Amino acid sequence: MITFGTDGWRGIISEDFTFHNVRLVAQAIADYIIDRNEQRQGIVVGYDARFLSRQYAENCAAVLAANGVTVWLADAILPTPALTWQVKDRQAAGGIMITASHNPPEYNGLKFKAPYGGSASPEIVAAIEKYVHKLEAANSEQPPIADFSGVQYFSPQAEYLAHVKAVLDLQTIYSFKEPIVFDCMHGAGSGYAVALARELGINLKEVRSEYNPSFGGVNPEPIEKNLRFLQETVTRNHAYSGLAVDGDSDRIGAVDENGRFINAHQIIALLAKYLIEKRGWSGGLVESLSASGLIKSVAEKYGRKLYETPVGFKFITEVMLKEDVLIGGEEGGGLGIKNYIPERDGLLLAFLLIEMMAAYGKPLGKLLDELSLEHGWFYYGRRDLHLADRQKKALMESLALTPPASIGTSKVLSVQCTDGCKLELETGWLIFRASGTEPIIRIYAELSTNAELENVLAGAIEFAQSM
Known part of the structure; x- marks a missing residue:
């Protein structure tokens, strides 16, 4: 039985995640959209850098088109937040992103993005699952495949990077000239960071940016055990800091100028302090289940409400849609901020960290040490x-x-x-x-x-x- 987890459906390629099952899920999404009379609003389809992702996305697009649903298909690999922005900009009925995010290379998956530009709510996911299970129970034949004459293609990079730039304090970030190492982890973010850095005049070097569906034997999740190469590269090149994104570029990881890993709790706390002190933004803080004492202490200092949710960014999205939220995130590096779509975006967060270093005139390690001296070490x-x-x-x-x-x-x-x-x-x-x-x-x-x-x-x- 096909089931959706905390953020979409994932399975092992050729075992669970097969072309037949992908087409079945695409048919279920088509049925869901048609029953809501939203087929003309359309679905945006994109894919990451995993094995067969493009072909899976093309199958989804073909099934949707065969059902009379308007379809926009990415013409290249793209980050998940770039796909999500297309859904929001086009006022589409939803989006399908073929990705298994940070899972090992033998996995692939499918995320459904909601019209508001974020992770599908539990209610949307449950509704789609019902259509999936109905097709499974009927033991349906292969869903129909259309030609691609009805599929429209789009190029995602320029529009997406424009959205990211719109959030940044450009006057501050233009002053930053220190060297940065950016680890793409062989994922969908390859080429995006260096393109934005070029526009902003930032001295940024991408590493692990080559197309490699095996991810070089390292799971594309930006946690400490997977960022040894980044740590070594930063210290060897005397960089100001190292930043990383996961396989579909919606999670952030960081190391300081000495190669010390900075975890997601610390990133949330640092950015909360910066956005309050320097940008003057309002709002509370949200974190999944494992809320750090550091985040609680920062929330208390600035008189901000702290929300705790179950694991899964869709729950954080729900809070962001209903409440005034400054920043929300998970321990694995999935963070979202206000004045943006309610979505994780590793690239945006990376450049906000650069902006923060420029504003304070200090590297990440120094900023973290100062924060810890004030709030304690966790x-x-x-x-x-x-x-x-x-x-x-x-x-x-x-x-x-x-x-x-x-x-x-x-x-x-x-x-x-x-x-x-x-x-x-x-x-x-x-x-x-x-x-x-x-x-x-x-x-x-x-x-x-x-x-x-x-x-x-x-x-x-x-x-x-x-x-």
């Missing part, structure tokens, strides 16, 4: 543990029914299992969460010292493996 870590489905189920059931009294040497004070299981500890917290797309348990923790963090993460892995 030691955050994540581990991805491969477990069979049986073990994943047993672990989550055990945590909910008979949680442990301690993890490592830290006493467990309380357990909440509404989205994964969050354990409040004496000096921090720990989260176990089963991936919806991979045979993985993700373990997150934040403690008051690095020694405590390592002790808790080791204890958490030992506990999970005992299932």
Whole structure:
């Protein structure tokens, strides 16, 4: 059965993610659009740099066209936020992006973008799933394929970069002349950062920008374990900082001038401080389940409301659509800001970090140290543990029914299992969460010292493996 996770449907190429299944999902989306009488509003279709992504996108476009739905198809690889902007600009009924985001190279996937220019809400996803399951139950034949005479093509880069530039403080950013390394991680952002940097006069060098559907053997997720090459490149070239985006360029990662990794919690806190102090923006802060003590402290200092959501940017999008939100994000680097579409955008966030460094006249490391001296140091870590489905189920059931009294040497004070299981500890917290797309348990923790963090993460892995 085809199911949608926190952000679309993903599967292993040729096993779950097949041309037949892609066409079936495209037919379900066509049925959803037609029943809403929105076929003339149309669907925008795009694709990333993964294996067969272009061909999957062409199949989606052909199925939609065969159903009389207006279709715009990207003429090249593009970042997910560039596709989302096309949906918003064209006032389309939605968008299909062929991408598995930060998943390993054997995966591909399909994201549906809503007319408001952001992740589809749980209600939209549930509605589309019903159409998918109806087709599955009917054991339908292959959906019809049309020729491409009714498909319109578009070139995404210029319009998208214009939207990004519109958010930036150009007077400030034009003054920035320090060297920056930008890691594309062999993803859909390749060529975009260097093109924008050229327009802005920024000394930026792209790395890992070559087309490589295997991503060089490194998962295209901008977390510390995957950014060793960026760290080495920054220190070797004495760069001012290193910035990275994931496989479809909607997530941000960063390292400072010394190659130190800066996690998403720290990026949210830094940008919140900057946008409040220098840009004068209003609004609260939003973060998924694993809200850092650093973000809470920044919110308290500036009197801003802090919202906590389940994992999945679609939940952050819901808050951004309803409330005055300054910035919202997830621990994996998916961040969105106000005065933009309610969407993650790694490229935009990268250039906002450059703008921030220009405004303060300081590199990322110096800015983070100053922030930490004011608000305290919070030691955050994540581990991805491969477990069979049986073990994943047993672990989550055990945590909910008979949680442990301690993890490592830290006493467990309380357990909440509404989205994964969050354990409040004496000096921090720990989260176990089963991936919806991979045979993985993700373990997150934040403690008051690095020694405590390592002790808790080791204890958490030992506990999970005992299932």
